[in-house]
Amino acid sequence: MSDPIRLLLADDHPVVRAGLRAVLATEPDLEVVAEAATAEQAVALAERDRVDVVLMDLQFGAGMHGAEATAAITGRAGSPVVLVLTTYDTDADILAAVEAGASGYLLKDAPPEELAAAVRAAAAGRSALAPAVAHRLIDRMRAPGTALSRRETEVLQLVADGLSNQQISSRLHVSQATVKTHLVHVYGKLGVDSRTAAVAAARARGLIRR
């Protein structure tokens, strides 16, 4: 029999780490060799401890974001694969994680068997997506006309942060006319007719950060 898969758990909640450890302990071919309570720690330990797979949360209380840590880890040669394990399935989070080099995206409400299966898939070089996440990606592919462009999402996120068109235009170094054009397109795609309604709709569909 081959060596067990070496895991690093990165989550800021002690209870979640204990839960993952307990759940994965029942799998003889998986071994948790390290835990990190911050994203910075995760980057350091992933390099030091000869880890095969990192289970990475996205939201940490403070400091580096999980997606940044994922990019830092996967950017190195001979690096472990990163499985993102988070509570939310927003488009923005999923795309950020995939772009950062994550091999999979799991939701925390996943049953234990699914978790173990995803870890083995990732270790074997395959990718692992939770059904809900896969569904969202497929929707995005199938209806490209209604998907927001990168720039549109960026503008909408700033609207959600409470900025006026004026403030957005200077933040992005474009004219107010451009901001308005982007927003009109966003309204059309989301089927709304005001900035607040657009933010509400985008939140409901998981298009922007919460």
Added chain:
Amino acid sequence: MSDPIRLLLADDHPVVRAGLRAVLATEPDLEVVAEAATAEQAVALAERDRVDVVLMDLQFGAGMHGAEATAAITGRAGSPVVLVLTTYDTDADILAAVEAGASGYLLKDAPPEELAAAVRAAAAGRSALAPAVAHRLIDRMRAPGTALSRRETEVLQLVADGLSNQQISSRLHVSQATVKTHLVHVYGKLGVDSRTAAVAAARARGLIRR
């Protein structure tokens, strides 16, 4: 030595339940006697299984909300005490839980010792608040002038849901002038000058539902 404290875990995440079970298993005077994956289940099991303390999440994937379940459990005679254990420390959530009869409010990032201490406090009839939560409640007491009134919060929540002043006025059966007045007061209290900025600020401070 007296009988152990009998616990019910109510959380829709299997991993979190496993984590709580693992963390609490190290405490000899605490015993987990039941688990619920939905709020409805929690209400049923709390009645059936002679439970002393319920550890209750607020957000369940679907169905009843944790606050409703808390009210249903604490409303009965001889009922167990409910300790709310959640990820978010928003004013709205905290107040709803306290009004529903919760004996304490803990955050999921709490260290294990704090968790056990809070369970013992609740079982002994004392209340248990996470430091961050206590801080928020004290702030609220100390600065009543800046706290939003019930009606103002209601209007602001509808704004966050994407409604126009027009729609809000007919939803609440008041004039648009009234809605505008409430919003102007909200802007003053939050230190902002637009509806989107008010929503962003209120979200950041946990004044409205997420």
Added chain:
DNA sequence: GTCAGGATCAACCCTTTGGTTGATGGCGGC
């Protein structure tokens, strides 16, 4: 009984936002 604060409404004015039309340049796919 008074007083503060909340909830309600009106009238006014000004700024911001929304909606439209039209135009330019870049980039990737067929």
Added chain:
DNA sequence: GCCGCCATCAACCAAAGGGTTGATCCTGAC
């Protein structure tokens, strides 16, 4: 090379939202 999509900008008009003043009524606190 052309077409479609994206990003950029301008000018214009109509509508919604924001800011102010001032007023009434009610309720709870002192």
